[in-house]
Amino acid sequence: MSSEQPSLKNYRGSITVIDDEENMCKILNRVLNLEGYHVMTFTDPRRALDYTIQYDPDIVLTDIKMPELSGMDVLQQVKRHDPNIVVIMITAFGTIEGAIEAMKAGAFHYVTKPFNTDELLATLEKAIEHKRLSDENRSFSEHLSREYAKADIIGECEEMVKIKALIEKIAPTDSAVLIRGETGTGKELVAKAIHRASPRRSRRFVPINCASIPDTLIESELFGYERGAFTGAAQTKIGLIELAHGGTLFLDEIGDLPLHLQAKILRVLQEHEIQRLGGVRLIPVDIRLIAATNQDLQAAMESGAFRRDLFYRLNVINIFLPPLRERADDIYSLIEHFLNRYGQKMRKPHLRIQPDAVRALRDYPWPGNVRELENIIERIVVLLEGDEIRVEDIPSDILVPSEIGEEMALPSARDLSSSKADYRAARQQFETEYIIELLRKTRGNVAEAARLSGISRRNLYEKIERCGIDINSLKTQP
Ligand SMILES: Nc1ncnc2c1ncn2[C@@H]1O[C@H](COP(=O)(O)OP(=O)(O)OP(=O)(O)O)[C@@H](O)[C@H]1O
């Protein structure tokens, strides 16, 4: 029995199989599993593409003729996502023209069905070797420039400079890292940068978002299962922790991980081994864990929703990404960065932005942080006629919260002198007015105000305190 299941010792790589014939999927799944491949099969090419883009398998083995999406389309989309993923076409015997065309378009090889198993396995072995070499090549060229890992983290403010230095310092170690920050502040970006700057860079970076997977599935996603572990477990499935062997596991939104799994993750960190669901064997795993959260884990620990022992184990290295509104000066370089990115993408290489428009962007509090700024810039660039971005091109909801009215108007940037102290005072004034308006809207309901603005509740309380706002006086107002 156990020889049938891929263990890490004979683990060869991961394959996504796409064939509209259910039976073909089943056969391939069994054969490839026995050979030590982690296999995911799909009869629906669109779902297969979603999966592939999220989990970056080594190989995609796809049928050419399928009703919904052709193998050629699959090839193009996979290659566009990651040219290193090896794509192999499956073609019916006697109709190899399509396969040859696919090879011209970047497919690695083709196999004909019905299969000759030895031939198939030999092709896969070559494909894995090819993949390994191109991954190594890529990481080598990526690291030719030592600056690479941090190069795409934009930010010159003191905190960001410190964070970038910290990333370089901790990358070579295997210490767990806990990244905190509001939504869109760049937690995943930082996690990837740590991975890429680490000796694990040629192995996988495996992300899993604990908040987006139902509790009942997280466990089997993380730990995998043995064949027959439960009804429906027809094949052994390697979990994401095993998949991250040698690489980095990124547990996003770890605050949402159910308590019993927190205990299991802690065990993985301490023992460096896992058991698949329904399995008895202990499988050694060598992973680096990076976790992220935008929740207040301190509060979660107090309420018993988060284990203290796991927190201390994760919190070996702690990175806090400040919200964008607290590093407003970084907005300039971020704007430039995203204008470059989307200018290139949309073939508008000569974009300029007027100073007024920059000021307007700087004055907005960005509750969705860098992600929101990036999305807005993309939208502006897509819609822009010509090369110059003016205030009028900025979506009106970004300009001034419309309800603010005359007496609540934003301090005009023109009123500011260049002195830093004045600038700070103006920001403080803006923040006070913004929060008063927010609380008025929610009739003094801080939780609701936090949700609306994207500011964390604790942060919001601090600001209310700091700005000396009297919540009670706002509760009664319409
Ligand atoms: N400092 C930065 N420089 C350049 N791009 C950034 C920076 N911070 C964030 N981004 C970009 O903003 C987007 C959101 O970042 P990311 O997904 O890492 O945020 P997050 O903190 O994980 O958000 P969430 O909590 O919502 O998952 C990404 O496209 C990322 O590349």
Ligand SMILES: [Mg+2]
């Ligand atoms: Mg994220």
